Amino acid sequence: MxxxxxxxxxxxxxxxxxxxxxxxxxxxxxxxxxxxxxxxxxxxxxxxxxxxxxxxxxxxxxxxxxxxxxxxxxxGRRKKLLVADMDSTIIQQECIDELAAELGIKKQIAAITERAMQGEIAFEPALRERVGLLKGLPLEALEKVYHERITETPGGRALVRTMRAHGHACALVSGGFNFFTERVAHSVGFNTNQANRLVFIDGKLSGGIAEPILGREAKIDALIKLREELSLKRHETLAVGDGANDLGMIEEAGLGVAFHAKPVVAEAADARIDHGDLTALLYMQGYREDDIVEV
CATH class of the missing domain: 3.30.70.260 (ACT domain)
Structure with missing residues (x-):
């Protein structure tokens, strides 16, 4: 072979x-x-x-x-569908940790985030607990975090725009919040995005999150749904992420990539990127330097 x-x-x-x-x-x-x-x-x-x-x-x-x-x-190296995680993959931060910094509790929430991403605790209850601790945070603080604390991972725009220029689909699928995925997806160039919805009361976080919570299973479902809508075979799909809640979609994809990932993810993925930026996902598909869309 x-x-x-x-x-x-x-x-x-x-x-x-x-x-x-x-x-x-x-x-x-x-x-x-x-x-x-x-x-x-x-x-x-x-x-x-x-x-x-x-x-x-x-x-x-x-x-x-x-x-x-x-x-x-x-x-079959060239893929026709990319499904990507957002936090610590397409962007360099965990949004919920940066929101916590606005309340002075980043260390407390980041510790829970890390355990969830390592697969040490279940994603859904960990998310409910962390969102509960953010109760009272005003909408303006979310805007501030997006503009001042969130940075795109190098190579992300080139990855998405090159694949789309070649007629392929790109979806941002996050266990985070749609407040951020909608903005990041637009900025980077994704076709679609999905994430959890925070609940606001009088312009402030209520401490709740809309049900159902989108976690590991929702990412798998999103990949399968998009694959079927596009009439693609499994080997024509690519998924990338870094945390334990990405494992399902990474294993479901034709090529699952662990990007600067937790050990449990890196060990299970078909491929791992430990050093480079997101343009590595283009090179592993056989794209040449001249093929990459400059951004």
Whole structure:
């Protein structure tokens, strides 16, 4: 069976010829390297009997290089649907933690967030508890957090706009809040977005959240629904996230990517990006530097 290894550099660690040569020492029946972006990304096709995939050996061999290493079947790499998590994936923050900072309780809420993302506690009750602690926060504070505290993850706009330029669909699916997903989706360029709805009374958070809570199962359902609406096969879909509530959709997608993720997610995903930005998701699909839409 034919596989493709994609070696991906980043702003702190460029990809060099010596890294490619080191990969050749591990790969069976490898073809000549195909540079997607000089100093940044390179494909190497190889054949493997019995479907043996050498990621572990490659990571050990190139451990000091701080590169991302993705191995996948060569056929069907280009995906037609992207479903992405928002917090700590498309943006660099956890929105609920930044809201908590407005009340001086960020440390308390962030600790709960971390446990939920690690999969140590259930997502839904953890979300109810954290939202309850935000009771009384005015709408103006949410606007302030969005404008002053939320930053997009580098490469996100290029990822979404390049895929859409090639006729593919992109959906932002979050266990966070629609107040933020609507704004982030518009800014980054997603086709659609969904998230939980906060309850306001007289312009302030009531401490409640509209039911049903959208968590792990809602993300899986969103992926399946979009896949069916677009008449796509499973292998034509891509999902990316970082936390335990993303595991379901990552496992349901044709290619599930753990992005700077919690260990439980990185271990379960088909691919992991530990060093690079979101343009890595383009390179792993075989997009070349010239294909990427500049933003």
């Amino acid at each position: 034919k596989y493709t290894l994609t070696l991906i550099g980043n702003s702190a660690a460029s990809l060099r010829d010596e890294h490619v040569e080191a990969a050749f020492e591990i790969l069976p029946q490898a073809t000549a390297p195909n540079w997607l972006a000089k100093g940044m990304a390179c494909d190497i096709e190889f054949e493997s009997e019995g479907g043996k995939r050498p990621e572990s050996a490659l990571r050990a061999h190139l451990a000091s290089a701080n590169l991302d290493i993705v191995v996948q079947p060569t056929e």
